Amino acid sequence: MQPTLSLQNISKNYGSIQALNNVSFDVPMGSVFGILGPNGSGKTTLLSIILDILNAPTGSFTWFGKKSSAESRKKIGSLLETPNFYHYLSATDNLQITQAISGRGNAADIDAVLETVNLLQRKKSKFSTYSLGMKQRLAIAGALLGNPDVLVLDEPTNGLDPVGIAEIRNLIKQLSEQGKTIIMASHLLDEVEKVCTHVAILKKGNLLVAGNVNEVLINEDIVEVSAADITLLENILQEYPSKTFLKKEDNIIQLYFPVGTANLTDINEYCFQRGVIINMLLQKKKSLETKFLEITSATNN
Amino acid sequence: MLQLLKIEWLKIKKYPAFWWMLAIVALTYPGINYMFHSFYENIISRKDMAGNVAKFILGNPFAFPDAWHSVAYFSSFFVIVPALLIIMLVTNEYTYKTHRQNIIDGWSRNQFIHAKMMDVMIISIIVTVSYSVVAAVFGFYFSDAVHATRWAEELQYIVLFFLHTFAQLSWAFLLAFIFRKAFISLGVFVFYSIIIENIIKTYFRFKEWSSSEFLPLEISNRLLPMPNFLGKINAASNEAYKQALANINWHILYTIIITSAIWWLCYFLNKKRDL
Numbered sequence: 001m002q003p004t005l006s007l008q009n010i011s012k013n014y015g016s017i018q019a020l021n022n023v024s025f026d027v028p029m030g031s032v033f034g035i036l037g038p039n040g041s042g043k044t045t046l047l048s049i050i051l052d053i054l055n056a057p058t059g060s061f062t063w064f065g066k067k068s069s070a071e072s073r074k075k076i077g078s079l080l081e082t083p084n085f086y087h088y089l090s091a092t093d094n095l096q097i098t099q100a101i102s103g104r105g106n107a108a109d110i111d112a113v114l115e116t117v118n119l120l121q122r123k124k125s126k127f128s129t130y131s132l133g134m135k136q137r138l139a140i141a142g143a144l145l146g147n148p149d150v151l152v153l154d155e156p157t158n159g160l161d162p163v164g165i166a167e168i169r170n171l172i173k174q175l176s177e178q179g180k181t182i183i184m185a186s187h188l189l190d191e192v193e194k195v196c197t198h199v200a201i202l203k204k205g206n207l208l209v210a211g212n213v214n215e216v217l218i219n220e221d222i223v224e225v226s227a228a229d230i231t232l233l234e235n236i237l238q239e240y241p242s243k244t245f246l247k248k249e250d251n252i253i254q255l256y257f258p259v260g261t262a263n264l265t266d267i268n269e270y271c272f273q274r275g276v277i278i279n280m281l282l283q284k285k286k287s288l289e290t291k292f293l294e295i296t297s298a299t300n301n
Numbered sequence: 302m303l304q305l306l307k308i309e310w311l312k313i314k315k316y317p318a319f320w321w322m323l324a325i326v327a328l329t330y331p332g333i334n335y336m337f338h339s340f341y342e343n344i345i346s347r348k349d350m351a352g353n354v355a356k357f358i359l360g361n362p363f364a365f366p367d368a369w370h371s372v373a374y375f376s377s378f379f380v381i382v383p384a385l386l387i388i389m390l391v392t393n394e395y396t397y398k399t400h401r402q403n404i405i406d407g408w409s410r411n412q413f414i415h416a417k418m419m420d421v422m423i424i425s426i427i428v429t430v431s432y433s434v435v436a437a438v439f440g441f442y443f444s445d446a447v448h449a450t451r452w453a454e455e456l457q458y459i460v461l462f463f464l465h466t467f468a469q470l471s472w473a474f475l476l477a478f479i480f481r482k483a484f485i486s487l488g489v490f491v492f493y494s495i496i497i498e499n500i501i502k503t504y505f506r507f508k509e510w511s512s513s514e515f516l517p518l519e520i521s522n523r524l525l526p527m528p529n530f531l532g533k534i535n536a537a538s539n540e541a542y543k544q545a546l547a548n549i550n551w552h553i554l555y556t557i558i559i560t561s562a563i564w565w566l567c568y569f570l571n572k573k574r575d576l
Contacts, residue, residue: 051405054575074407084402086393089315100308101406142406 002065004029004150004181005050010059012045018205019045022059025200025210027183032176034192034213035185036292037202043185044081046202047154050183051078063150074102077148079156083139087128091119091138094127095145104146113141116171132159140168151175153184157191169194189289203296217291220244221262223255226280227271236274240267252280305416306423313390313420322386326428330376330435337375338363338439361443362528366454368440371528373462376432380466381491383424384473388486390420391477401576410571418564421474425467432462461524464553468521468560475563478570494518514552520559523552 003026012020020042027033035043048054050061052068063072085094095110105113114120117137122130130138136159143151156172157165172182172195186192192199199217200210209216227233230251237246237253245256255267264281271278313319341362362371394400403413436459440452476493477486498516505513513519526545529538 048575052410053401053404055573070404070407070409070412073405078405080401080405082398084398084405086312086399087397088317089312093311093315097308097311098402098406100304100311101403101408103407142402 001029003027004031005061005063005183006065007046007050007061008059010046010049010056010061012042012049012054012056012205020049020056020202021205023202023205023207024059025207027181028198029181030176030179031198032172032182032184032196034196034199035183035202036189036192036199037185037187038296039187040204041202042205043187043202044154045205047078047080047152047183047185051076051080051152053080074104075148076150076152077104077143077145078152079139079143080152080154083135083142085127085135085138085142088126090126091123091130091141094138095142098142098145102146104148106146109146113144114138116144117141118167133161133164136160137164140171148180150181151183153182155186155188156184157186157188165191189292193289201292201295208295220259221257222284223257223262223264223267224280224282224284225253225255225267225271225278226251227276227278229276233271233276233278236271236276240270254284302415302419305412306419309416309420309423316390316393318386318389322382322424323427325382326379326431329379329382330372330431331438333375333379334363334372334435334439337371338443361448362530363439364444364448365440365452366448367528368443369436369455369458370525372436372439373432373458373465373525374528376435377462377465377522377525380428380469381494383428383466384470384490385487386424387421387470387473388477388490389483391417391474392481392483392486395481396483404576410576411568414564414568414571417474417478417567421467421470425463425470428466429459429463433459458525461549461553464556465521465524468524468556469518471560471563472517475567478567514548515555517559520552521556524549524556 005027007026008024010020010023011018023042023046035046037043045054049056050063050068051073061068063076066072086097089097091114092110095113096107099105099107099110111120111123114123117140119134119137119141122134127135127138136156140153140156143153153172157168160168169191172184176182176195176197184192184196196213198210198212201208201216225233225237230248230253234246234248234253237243237255240246240255242261243255243257247254247256255262262283264283268278268281361367394403400413404410408416437452441449444452473486473490476490477483480486480489498518501516502513502519505511514523523545526542526549529542
């Protein structure tokens with residue numbers, strides 16, 4: 001299937017600082033693609049290049065299989081870095097400009113997206129009177145206007161309160177279920193973990209890894225086991241075949257297996273046959289944060 | 302093109318500075334001309350010999366057909382008012398980063414400059430219409446029956462006034478486009494047009510070099526030479542005035558060249574630079 005966005009060898013420097021170094025990856029259609037990286041890793045630079053705000057001196061990229069153009073940008077709802085609106089205009093007036101430039105949506109759609117982001121009550125207020133969170137909501141409304149098939153969201157939950165963050169997360173999930181392609185830059189790993197199907201991790205302009213979340217972030221299975229007699233459990237599990245590693249944390253034993261090889265039924269049966277009744281048995285994903293720190297710190301060494 | 306214009310109108314119509322600019326133009330253009338007219342009235346209303354001489358020499362610069370030229374000359378001093386608006390309209394885009402958002406939403410980089418050129422064009426037209434109305438009202442009000450019939454004789458000044466305004470507003474646009482910050486652009490525009498260019502002109506005159514006519518603003522200033530108020534008694538001034546009139550055609554060409562170069566530079570830079 002044609003990728004929605006394809007990057008080939010994109011590099012960008014600001015004087016002697018290499019902001020992006022030979023970055024290539026594809027964003028599959030219908031994916032929620034998270035671009036992760038610490039501050040200053042090149043996430044916003046990358047999004048600015050694919051939206052034609054910055055020129056990339058080397059490399060190329062295509063949207064929908066074609067060279068990027070103003071026409072291709074019209075089909076993409078975008079929020080880049082900060083909410084950019086005319087301060088003296090109201091939400092409705094600002095979105096009318098977005099609508100007129102992009103050709104996405106109509107007057108009724110403007111009210112609909114303002115309703116989605118809970119700004120309908122304040123639609124006639126000037127942008128300059130908005131709080132940071134409201135400005136961010138308006139920027140999201142602008143990106144959603146006309147129901148585009150592709151969304152580019154740079155730190156979409158910036159400035160939002162916890163309720164707002166949860167709302168946006170749900171919104172992204174809903175949009176993803178509708179088959180939209182969402183490209184999202186974030187340093188909030190929890191947020192990405194909850195919604196992304198694909199990730200790319202950047203550090204100091206270098207692409208460390210990119211691909212499906214399950215391939216990139218999960219390279220081992222972790223099984224947590226507990227029993228009334230934790231010492232006995234530990235002793236018998238030390239002998240359990242096929243595990244790579246055992247770790248004891250308080251009253252829980254963690255067993256590590258090569259990806260896809262953990263078998264919970266077998267572990268249960270193994271313990272039962274040796275006279276230990278398990279009172280907890282669950283398979284865990286390694287948290288994205290742990291994995292992210294592993295990947296980004298590995299390159300330091 | 303019409304779509305670009307519609308979008309610019311959405312941006313401008315609720316921008317208070319735009320309406321302030323219109324109000325100030327609507328006041329200053331009649332105001333400055335009325336001031337010079339009062340000055341003229343004071344001189345000729347003197348009952349003594351000097352008053353009669355003055356009336357004979359000066360004629361009435363506010364009667365047709367001279368009204369078109371005189372009002373254009375005096376009004377052109379106030380190009381700074383629309384220039385201020387242009388600078389605000391352009392630097393606002395950079396301050397609010399809407400120059401980026403417009404591109405993100407689907408304009409090409411060239412369309413952004415097209416749209417801004419239309420702003421400059423529309424504001425030049427508004428200012429020219431204001432000038433034309435003031436000149437026509439003054440002309441008809443101060444002409445006697447004979448002069449009134451000559452109202453159509455110097456209508457070319459409407460075109461020259463438009464070209465002068467468009468050229469100088471394009472210069473203001475270039476400064477705003479390059480500096481991006483309102484205060485810096487305004488400062489450079491005012492400082493250059495009032496002080497720097499005049500110093501250079503004086504220096505050139507002192508050195509007896511003729512090339513000051515090619516300074517960015519002087520090129521278009523010479524489209525509207527100072528009216529020949531005293532020409533009837535001063536042969537040298539009369540000669541210089543005739544020469545200035547004869548040079549207008551050249552300055553139309555120079556103005557078109559420098560204005561085209563300014564816009565070409567804006568298109569070029571906007572394509573090349575990071576937004």
